[in-house]
Amino acid sequence: SGAPILANDMHLSLRAPSIWYLAALHADSVDYHAVGFTLPGVPGIVVGHNRSVAWGYTNGMVDDMDFAVETSSDDGLRYLEGGDWIEYAVRAETLLVRGARPEVITVRESVRGPVISDALPGLGADLSAVWTAATSEARSTGLRAMNRASSLAEFDRAVREFAQPHQNVVFASVDGHIGYRLAGRIPVRGEWDGSLPVDAGRMGNGFLGDWPPAAHPSGVDPDRGFFATANNLQAPDLGTAVSTDYAAPFRAARISERLGSRRDWDVEAVYELQRDTHSPLGDRYRSLAIATARELDLEAAADRLEAWDGRVNIDSRGAPLFYSWLYRLRSLIAADEYAAAPHWGFFPTKSFMAVLDQGDSDPWVDDVRTPETETLDQLAGRAMRDAVQAVGDRTWGELHRERHAHPLGRDRRIQRLFGFSIGPYPSPGGPNTVRPDDYRKWEALDSTSWSPPWISEYGPSERFIVELGQDGPRGRFLIPTGQSGNPFSRNYRDLNERWRSGDLVEVPLERQRFVRRSVRQIRIVPARENGSE
Numbered sequence: 346s347g348a349p350i351l352a353n354d355m356h357l358s359l360r361a362p363s364i365w366y367l368a369a370l371h372a373d374s375v376d377y378h379a380v381g382f383t384l385p386g387v388p389g390i391v392v393g394h395n396r397s398v399a400w401g402y403t404n405g406m407v408d409d410m411d412f413a414v415e416t417s418s419d420d421g422l423r424y425l426e427g428g429d430w431i432e433y434a435v436r437a438e439t440l441l442v443r444g445a446r447p448e449v450i451t452v453r454e455s456v457r458g459p460v461i462s463d464a465l466p467g468l469g470a471d472l473s474a475v476w477t478a479a480t481s482e483a484r485s486t487g488l489r490a491m492n493r494a495s496s497l498a499e500f501d502r503a504v505r506e507f508a509q510p511h512q513n514v515v516f517a518s519v520d521g522h523i524g525y526r527l528a529g530r531i532p533v534r535g536e537w538d539g540s541l542p543v544d545a546g547r548m549g550n551g552f553l554g555d556w557p558p559a560a561h562p563s564g565v566d567p568d569r570g571f572f573a574t575a576n577n578l579q580a581p582d583l584g585t586a587v588s589t590d591y592a593a594p595f596r597a598a599r600i601s602e603r604l605g606s607r608r609d610w611d612v613e614a615v616y617e618l619q620r621d622t623h624s625p626l627g628d629r630y631r632s633l634a635i636a637t638a639r640e641l642d643l644e645a646a647a648d649r650l651e652a653w654d655g656r657v658n659i660d661s662r663g664a665p666l667f668y669s670w671l672y673r674l675r676s677l678i679a680a681d682e683y684a685a686a687p688h689w690g691f692f693p694t695k696s697f698m699a700v701l702d703q704g705d706s707d708p709w710v711d712d713v714r715t716p717e718t719e720t721l722d723q724l725a726g727r728a729m730r731d732a733v734q735a736v737g738d739r740t741w742g743e744l745h746r747e748r749h750a751h752p753l754g755r756d757r758r759i760q761r762l763f764g765f766s767i768g769p770y771p772s773p774g775g776p777n778t779v780r781p782d783d784y785r786k787w788e789a790l791d792s793t794s795w796s797p798p799w800i801s802e803y804g805p806s807e808r809f810i811v812e813l814g815q816d817g818p819r820g821r822f823l824i825p826t827g828q829s830g831n832p833f834s835r836n837y838r839d840l841n842e843r844w845r846s847g848d849l850v851e852v853p854l855e856r857q858r859f860v861r862r863s864v865r866q867i868r869i870v871p872a873r874e875n876g877s878e
Contacts (some may be wrong), residue, residue: 348814349517353392353401354614354805355574356781361749361767362830362837365391365807367822370492371856379492380820380854382807389488393810394818396854397495399811403574405511405527408477408588411534411551412542413457414470415869424455424471424545433460450785457551472542475551477530481508497522497565504528505558512575515632519813525572526563527579531587532554540589570608573600575779593694595625595777612812612821619808620847621779622657626694627667630701631655634670637725638733646733657775659742666736668775669744669797672784673735674728681712694777735797742771744797747782747804749826749841765832767825767841769800780805821849 357364365382372378372391381393392401416425423430433453440448453460455473462472487506494500497518504514506527511529532552537543562580564572576592603611603618631650638647646666653663678700679692700707705720712719734746746769753759754766774780786797811820825844829836843850853859858864 346755346812346814347521348519348612348812349399349521349523350610350612350615350810350812351394351399351401351515351517351523351812352619352808353403353515353719354619355392355402355404356804356807357748358803359747359802359806359825361751361754361765361826361832363749363806363824363826363828365824366828367425367824367852369852369854369856369859374432375493377489378854378856380852381809381822381857382824387488389492391488391824392807394811394813394820394854395492395494395794396519396817398491398497398500399813399818399820400491400514402512402514403527404576405513406541406576406588406591407511407527407529407531408590409509409511409530409532410476411532411537411539411548412461412472412476413455413545413548413551414542415455415460415473415545417471421453421471426456426545431456431560455545457545457548470542473545475548477532477555478509481530483656487704487717496520497524500524500820501526501563501565505727513576513579515572515574517811517813519815522566523572524563525574527561527587531561534586535565538585538589540585549851569605571601571604573597573604575600590693593698593777596781598781599623599625599779612810613707616810616847616849618779619810620773622773622775622776624655624657624664624667624775626671626775626777627653627655627664629698630671631667631726632703633669634729637670637722640722641726641729643729643733646729647842657741657778658773659740659771661741662738664741664775665739665744665797666732669732669736670725673731674775677712677724677728679711681714682709684714739797741773741775745772745775745782745784745799745801747772747801748804751832765830767838769798769847772801772804772845774804810849820854820856821850822852823849 365384367391368383370377379393379395381390383389383391393399409760417423418430423432426833433455436451436452436454438450440450442448453463458474458476458479460471461474462468462470487503487508490503490506491500494503497516500516501524509529511527511531514526514528515524533554533556535549535553537547562583575596577594577597578591599621600618603621622765622855631653635647635650638650649663649666652663653667657664675692675697678697678710683692700709701721704710710721710724747769748766751765753763760766772782774782776783781804782801783803784801805825807822807824809820809822811818823844824840826841827837827839831837853862
């Protein structure tokens with residue numbers, strides 16, 4: 346049609362009730378008309394569209410918190426600052442606990458921030474936290490201005506007021522323009538990159554200030570005709586100035602590759618791309634998996650991997666074997682180094698890839714708990730045997746399930762009685778596919794707990810696609826559970842079947858069309874000062 350199309354699905358923890366709720370806001374007196382997704386308590390539409398502009402987010406991955414190593418006195422009451430001993434600011438925080446006495450905790454604070462190590466015993470040092478959000482003003486003016494923007498330029502000005510949390514914001518307008526901006530306060534650091542704790546003397550008072558909005562990565566109407574964000578580094582020249590922990594670039598690269606391959610995109614084709622399950626990890630490492638299986642005379646496994654079409658679909662038999670092998674290998678490589686860690690080890694995909702690409706010369710390959718020197722081939726072979734045994738002849742959908750967890754549903758007895766959690770059910774997509782899923786057991790580096798089925802509580806938390814024609818935006822939306830937060834309501838989970846089948850729902854911006862499609866209306870009238878209506 347020549348009109349812009351905006352598609353968005355934010356990948357978050359999957360919960361029941363839903364994180365998001367569909368809503369339309371109308372205030373004729375101030376020309377406020379917007380529709381999309383909101384959060385309980387947020388005074389506006391978080392992502393969606395109004396009559397002129399549509400917008401969506403992915404996490405900006407900005408590192409906005411650093412840790413300073415404080416030098417404390419023996420009694421813990423003072424800290425060293427510029428050669429002088431200064432008393433920590435100390436305050437008591439009272440935590441109200443239902444059914445028990447209130448719990449009082451003591452918080453120490455240096456000039457940089459609170460000492461968080463008091464709540465994390467075993468760190469072996471006093472660490473204070475420096476966080477931009479601790480000094481950000483809580484306000485909704487930016488969100489309101491975004492909701493009411495009548496042009497791309499007006500929307501971009503509104504995004505500059507956005508303080509927290511950091512987001513890659515993509516936006517498009519009915520007059521044919523598209524834009525991008527990294528929103529949120531970005532701290533200016535001294536001579537450190539934020540990846541590790543820094544000596545307090547070196548850090549000084551903390552961050553040196555904020556990046557000016559004009560320096561944030563941004564753009565309008567690029568020559569290639571699109572913007573694509575997937576938690577990835579958006580401006581390669583930034584290096585580590587913004588973060589050292591971006592998502593691996595696979596999803597963004599796949600989206601960009603597909604978008605650049607044609608010019609005749611329509612809403613249906615964009616929606617298909619949003620649910621794409623092609624595995625870039627499979628493209629990169631399937632040949633290693635096949636060679637490993639052949640070396641072990643596991644011919645059936647090798648044949649299955651060779652026949653795999655590279656997509657992580659529910660009926661795939663190659664995908665579960667490949668990913669089980671890959672993540673078992675990841676566990677074998679890292680489990681020895683992280684054996685003493687109190688929590689799951691931080692071993693991101695890019696670090697794992699570096700080990701695979703470097704091979705035996707990488708010190709991570711050797712198991713430090715044994716006198717022998719292990720090789721990558723040995724670990725890959727062991728991982729393949731384990732994967733073949735674990736997977737058998739089962740499909741991805743038989744081994745990989747998605748669940749929207751309710752806090753009370755984690756108790757098996759309560760879940761059996763009331764079914765508060767939704768799922769688990771077979772789900773497509775895997776790590777680093779455009780339609781992603783991640784599995785908690787795969788992230789556990791304790792190799793003794795590795796066994797299927799794998800349950801995912803992470804993935805797309807909403808979906809919407811908007812085409813912005815000159816006659817106005819037309820959007821289709823969906824959340825994976827339901828519009829009600831009451832587990833006993835028929836609307837608590839009634840959208841889940843649509844979600845699983847891939848249907849979206851048109852949600853009109855026009856007030857009368859919206860009202861006509863409603864099944865129930867509640868009118869809330871503010872009380873007057875004298876208590877009467």
